[in-house]
Amino acid sequence: MSEIYQPTSRLLRLDVPERAATEGASLRELERELERTPVGPDFLDITYADTHRFPPDSWVLDEFVKAASGAGMTYTPYRGDPGVRRAVAEHVSAFLGEQLDPDGEIILTPGTQAGLYTALSAIIEPGDTVVLPDPDYITSERSVRYLGADVHPVPLLWPEGESPCLDLDALAAGLRQEPKLVMLSHPNNPTGAVFDPSHVAEIAALVADSSALLLVDQLYSRLVYDGKPFAHMISEAGMRSRTITTLGPSKTESLSGYRIGMAVAPPEIIDRMEDVMSVAALRCPAYAQHILTRWLDDDTDYVAKRIGEYQSLRDVSVAALSEIPGVDVRPAGGSAYLFPGFPGIDATDQEVAIALKRDAGLVVNPGYQFGPRGRKHFRICFAQDEQAWDAALKRMTDVLHSLPRA
Template structure:
């Protein structure tokens, strides 16, 4: 067969390559990803870009719920925003989780994973040229989506406080006076694991209300918080129910990633608009898989408590091992299963460190450039892995990094 397509990409897709980072990286973000083979497959190496779902499998009821839905062919087609049965169940459990009153017919959309929900919401809300403030660092695909949509992206850094890393709300307040349509962040933050303090959540709500902008907050890890750290949902703050869009799901804490379901919670008009995008993009979330959400947040409290205990134990041992590397700095966050080590003192770029760990340790990490300009000189690892295998991998990683440190 003769190939007729010449490989040209649309201008909007080329924007997602983030070519403006070339002066910092020596290449675009897309070129850096390709040079490291970061396509989500792992390439046969130990891949720390996601949870180990063999060591940390989903709850048993997930398969039971899926199989029960599959047994009734009437469940194959749902409303574009999701099964009414599933939305009713989610409205009840999420209302309890977040402390807000959720109408299942108006305030919820079930999506094909949280990633699908993120893209659908951004597509529904963002116009070409809109000023969108994005946390820095933040989940790697958010800025690429915003560039695809033609937004003007302004990065908002985190600052070190007595409560740990927190968003720079002084700067956000200044930006809000200049005109902002949307602020996008995650809490707990991916990749740092930082959990917003009560003071920060209250102040963010005030700034958003006074500045009249919407906040999109990814709360995917809101249940994966350590040491009884207080957690506050932004949407529950006074005046924020109608200006907050919240992304939720069980893909990480409850290991439901393979079912590809997530939830968007927000004001009725936002959910209506999001549903239109979902209909064009994928029609609906996987219909049978939607039903695992009827038992999520309901039958998994003991499951999650055990998981948090196990993950915190792995976090402690991982931090201790990484800190044996001269010059490497790592400060664990209060949530998620990620660490965000700083290797800038080693004299290597984060691209070079990622390649070193692949070549000498057989481990795939997420290089810091993927998460924003502040990520240069860092990398992200997910330590939700089988303990013995992970201990061996950490020995290889620290040996490789120590060798690089001595050479620098």
């Protein structure tokens, strides 16, 4: 076989080969090493939420069953059922504070990841530059490289006791290179950073003054803590005509198992995203689309309760991690993640991830997955059953205590 099949260059780029020099091995090799690591007792995968403890809202499955029992179209337009798009446009317009055209500015996608992939495929060419925070969502850098473009990183800064922000000088320097796109997750994945509205305005002002489009992944933008305000990039001056926003109910609303999401973008871009869909996956699963008609509308109490529960879990987690010498953690402003660093521990993030899996049964994401500045961190999802999480934090703390100090 090996003489017949060779992985394509897009797949070799997906592995971000230039990172091998600094990581000591390719990302793929490191991740396979982690997969092969035997898992200790009391296994818990904390790379994602426990959707049994935090299930979908009560009406979700009924809505699916109705659609699958004859009420829903089987073959919708690739951009999604027109009636569903009308409902989604109404609720997303209220959420974003922008009046959206259901026919022109909305596309339903098979999950939010597919929304990102579809947007990137419609926008970036081989050889283009994409400005991207470091760290950012695990597949962002990989997707950009997969599609043949290069990343200009912008450090995400979060000094203790201050608000998180992008390094605006680095952003301005990146924009001077005439990138095709600025891409970011907000709230930031993996750190949970939520930018102050004034900082969102600063970022938007720089982008609006450039020739770049902006792709913002707002998957966690309903999941913001401490009653903080959240500013949508699309609503900043000059941004609507150049902003692509991806949203979806996979995380806060626990609907990842349905593969539904959506994107908001100018009509010219939605048209071309639909063209990408025509070859990549055809459409958001047709019956599941109907769940989106009640999303952002009939689930406000449900989400409010969830935010309260997650906020308690966040606080418990930050308190436990903060007590460990050599470990450094910021309280996430949004999302269900924490991204503790461990400057005082003499180990790489790969070694810490392996130790946590082998000795504590905890599967976490090592920080290198999120960008070069993610090194010496790991990401955990605290959306877990409270009792299991208490025990997991105890095991995590024990392992981190046991590692050699720097």
